[in-house]
Amino acid sequence: MNMKIELENCQKSLTLKDFEEIESKLGYALPERLKEFYLQYNGGSTKQIASINKYQEVEIEDFFPFKYNKDFKNDPRYTAEGETLELRKAGAISDSILIFAMESTDEGRITIDLVNGKIYLYPIVGMQDVIFNFGEPRLVANSIDDFFDNLVVLDGHKAIPAIEEIEEGQTETAGVMPELSDCSASLTKEDIKNFEVEL
Template identity: 30%
Template sequence: MDCLTEDEENKDCVIEYEDIKPRKSNKFYDSQKSVNINDISEIENSLKIKIPEQLKEFLLKHNGGMPENNTWFDPKHEYVTIHELTPIKHYKKFNNDKNYLMDTIAKNLWDRNLLAKNLLPFARDAGGNYFCININNGKIYYCTFDTWSDNLSVSDNQSKSTLFLCNSFNEFMSKLVCEDDL
């Protein structure tokens, strides 16, 4: 994540981690039409996976959208901002184009070996990198694709581009801060 935060204009800017706290309420904007448990089951069947419960609960409340607290910020003073959370159905922004839905994105990344098949992308940043949940243990990762090297194996590339963030989806959401507060 070092490459995400160093910006020539802000090299002298020091952010004190203790001073950056999530806002008490995390409002969501631009969520898509609500989904139900059957919609989630369709995605699970399509992908042949089980979505971890915490993400499932979230999807039932917010089908995609943008949280007010939209930035992952860690104690090493590194941060990355969510561009949007990925809907599983009903994406009016792109006339319901399936290419922008969670299952199509996952299949595409898995088929191209850009993402390990145990990682399900649920959000992306503005650069096309993804926040993913491990479908086996619920842990959250940030996966970048701008570091891919033809000199490395697929597994080495996946390992190099996958950064552990936290132990659960709820922990991830609770630690997001508002980009405006940085």
């Protein structure tokens, strides 16, 4: 059984050539598993609560897109690499950090250190002009594989593994890419009616 992480508002698909440009701008190669994720789904908002609770619980609200962001007319400042480069330039994060997602509690940034591969939460503690001030980074996962392997979809109060592969005779969760729904799926009138009833 594969639990699906459902993303909506995904951006234009990326190519390997796009990643060459992005890596050149950032000055670092991106981990293959992160590229695989973004080649399939270029950012988007989570429809359900996606969470990781390895060192501390962090709920993921959005995965930032690379290169394209139609909501902001593809303004590079509103992409993962654009925000990263602005915050590097302002000295808010080190040059090896890449911002790729946002958590739901205070919109803190989920980052990867492109040198040591670790995933951190950078909590927002304030702003100076238009630049975020971050608190002490908090370890979320030891690697991008560790991050995806421990990502879960929350169903009410019960955590259900978001990434699991159960084959005949297999008893442990395997590290596989999450199967994500089609981000362009349209809502039906019945979906909207059901949502209104729930409210």
